[in-house]
Amino acid sequence: MTLAEFLARADHLMRPFVALLPPHTAVQLYSQGRNFFLEQFFADAQPHDTTPQELATELWGLRFRSSLFNAAGIFKNGEGYDMVYRQGAGAYLAGTTTTYPRTGNSKAGIAKPFAPYPRSRSASNWLGLPNAGHAEVAKRLSGLPRYNDFPIGVSIMAAPESSGRAALEELVEAIQMYASARVDFIELNESCPNTSHSDEHKSWDAMVERLEFLAEHALRKRTQRLPIIVKYSSDTQQEQIAPLMDILNTLGYDGVNFGNTSTRYVHHAERIHHSERRLYDYFTQTFGGGVSGEVVKGDALACVHHAAEYCRTLRHDREFHVISTGGIAIAEDVRTAQQAGASVCQWYTGYFAQFAVHGHGVYRHINEALSRVGGMNNRL
Numbered sequence: 001m002t003l004a005e006f007l008a009r010a011d012h013l014m015r016p017f018v019a020l021l022p023p024h025t026a027v028q029l030y031s032q033g034r035n036f037f038l039e040q041f042f043a044d045a046q047p048h049d050t051t052p053q054e055l056a057t058e059l060w061g062l063r064f065r066s067s068l069f070n071a072a073g074i075f076k077n078g079e080g081y082d083m084v085y086r087q088g089a090g091a092y093l094a095g096t097t098t099t100y101p102r103t104g105n106s107k108a109g110i111a112k113p114f115a116p117y118p119r120s121r122s123a124s125n126w127l128g129l130p131n132a133g134h135a136e137v138a139k140r141l142s143g144l145p146r147y148n149d150f151p152i153g154v155s156i157m158a159a160p161e162s163s164g165r166a167a168l169e170e171l172v173e174a175i176q177m178y179a180s181a182r183v184d185f186i187e188l189n190e191s192c193p194n195t196s197h198s199d200e201h202k203s204w205d206a207m208v209e210r211l212e213f214l215a216e217h218a219l220r221k222r223t224q225r226l227p228i229i230v231k232y233s234s235d236t237q238q239e240q241i242a243p244l245m246d247i248l249n250t251l252g253y254d255g256v257n258f259g260n261t262s263t264r265y266v267h268h269a270e271r272i273h274h275s276e277r278r279l280y281d282y283f284t285q286t287f288g289g290g291v292s293g294e295v296v297k298g299d300a301l302a303c304v305h306h307a308a309e310y311c312r313t314l315r316h317d318r319e320f321h322v323i324s325t326g327g328i329a330i331a332e333d334v335r336t337a338q339q340a341g342a343s344v345c346q347w348y349t350g351y352f353a354q355f356a357v358h359g360h361g362v363y364r365h366i367n368e369a370l371s372r373v374g375g376m377n378n379r380l
C-alpha cells in the first residue's frame with residue numbers, strides 16, 4: 001500500500017466521525033489535511049493497469065481509452081498525469097486555470113475551505129480556483145509525454161480581476177497558448193461559484209457575449225483540431241437548456257458539460273445525512289461554496305437528459321457532445337448518464353471516495369464493472 005493509499009484509507013475509516021467535531025474544527029482539519037494528502041497523492045507511484053479495449057470511444061476524431069476521466073479541479077496545475085494514465089483513466093483534464101496565478105480563498109482562518117459529507121457521499125468546497133496561471137500550466141502540459149488514446153484537456157476561465165474586452169482577449173490568448181502546448185480539447189468553465197466575478201460577468205448577456213467573442217476570435221480561427229466545450233452548473237434551469245444548446249450549436253462549440261457544483265443549499269439540505277447537517281449548515285452559511293457528489297447527481301442528469309434530447313432535434317453538420325459530471329461514483333452511474341445521452345463522464349467527489357476503497361485500482365475496479373455490464377459506448 002502506498003502512502004497516499006494509506007492516508008485515503010485511514011481517512012475513509014475516520015470520516016464518519018468528523019461530523020462529531022465542532023464544525024469550524026472539522027473544516028479546518030479537512031482543509032489542511034486535504035492539502036497534505038494531495039501532495040502525497042500527486043507524487044505517488046503505482047503499477048500500470050491496462051484499460052479493457054472494448055471501453056474505448058471516439059469523440060471529435062480523438063480516441064479516448066474509456067468514457068470516464070477526472071473532472072476539472074483535481075489536477076489544477078497539470079499534476080498527476082502519469083498517475084491517472086497508469087490507473088487506467090480514459091483521458092486527462094488539467095485546470096481550471098486563469099490568466100493570473102491564484103492562491104485560493106481564505107476566511108475564518110481557513111485557507112481553501114473544504115468539507116466532506118461521507119454519509120451523504122457529497123462535499124462542499126470554497127477553494128476559489130487556486131492555480132498557477134495559463135502560461136505556467138501550458139508550459140507544463142507541453143512537456144508531458146503523449147500516450148495513444150489518452151487525450152489531454154484543460155479547463156480555462158476568465159480571470160475575475162479582468163473585465164470588459166481585456167478579459168475576452170485574455171481568454172483568446174489562453175486558447176492560443178494551450179493550442180501551442182498541443183492540448184487535445186479545451187473546457188471553458190462558465191460556472192465556478194467560488195470566485196469574486198462581478199454580477200455583470202455572471203449575467204446571461206455577458207456569458208453570451210463571451211461565447212460570441214471566442215467563436216469569432218478563437219473557434220473560427222482554429223488551424224488544428226481543438227474541440228472547445230463549455231461547462232455549466234448542475235443548477236442550470238430546464239428552460240435555459242434549449243436556448244443554451246441553440247447558442248452553442250450556432251456558434252460552433254463542440255460540446256457541453258453538466259455540470260459544475262451547486263449553490264442550491266436549501267434544495268440539497270434534505271438529502272444531507274442528519275448527522276452531517278450541522279457541518280453542512282456551518283459550511284454553506286460561513287463560506288457558501290459549491291456542493292458536489294451524490295446530492296447533485298439528479299439535477300446534473302436532468303440537464304444532460306434535456307440537453308441531449310434537444311440536441312437530437314437540431315441539424316448538425318459536425319459533432320456535438322454532451323458530457324455528464326456530478327455524482328458519478330460507480331459503474332451504474334456511468335451507465336445511467338450514458339442512457340441519459342452523455343458521450344463521456346467526469347468524476348471528482350466519487351473518484352476520491354472510490355480511491356479510499358480501491359486505492360490506485362480505482363479505474364481498474366470501475367472499468368471491470370463497466371466491461372461486465374457493457375456500460376460504455378463501445379463505439380469502436
Ligand SMILES: Cc1cc2nc3c(=O)[nH]c(=O)nc-3n(C[C@H](O)[C@H](O)[C@H](O)COP(=O)(O)O)c2cc1C
Pocket residue numbers: 071072073074076095096114123124125127129155189192231259260261291292293294296325326327328346347348349350351
Ligand atoms: C474541491 C473541488 C474543486 C473543484 N475545482 C474545480 C475547478 O477548478 N474547475 C471546475 O470546472 N470544476 C471544479 N470543481 C467541480 C468538479 O469539477 C465537478 O464539476 C463537481 O464537483 C461535480 O462533480 P462530482 O459530483 O463528481 O464531484 C471542483 C470540485 C471540487 C469538489
